[in-house]
Amino acid sequence: MMASCPVCNKYNFEEDFDLCPICLWQHDRIQENEPHFAGGANDLSLNQFRAEWLRQNAISVSKKTAYQPA
Numbered sequence: 001m002m003a004s005c006p007v008c009n010k011y012n013f014e015e016d017f018d019l020c021p022i023c024l025w026q027h028d029r030i031q032e033n034e035p036h037f038a039g040g041a042n043d044l045s046l047n048q049f050r051a052e053w054l055r056q057n058a059i060s061v062s063k064k065t066a067y068q069p070a
C-alpha cells in the first residue's frame with residue numbers, strides 16, 4: 001500500500017524506509033504512528049521534522065519575495 005509523505009504530502013512512498021526526495025523525510029511507520037518519537041530512521045521526530053521543513057520553506061519563500069533586482 002502506498003503512503004504519502006506525512007511532511008510535504010508531495011511524494012508517495014513505495015516501500016518502508018523510502019526517502020522522500022522533496023523534504024528528505026525517511027518513511028518510518030513507527031515514527032509516523034508516534035509523531036513525537038525521535039531517533040528512528042529520522043533523527044528528528046515527525047513533528048520536529050515537519051516544523052523544521054515548514055520553517056525552511058517559509059525562509060526560502062520570504063527570500064524570494066524580498067529579493068529586489070537593482
Ligand SMILES: [Zn+2]
Pocket residue numbers: 005006007008009010011020021022023024025
Ligand atoms: Zn516529503
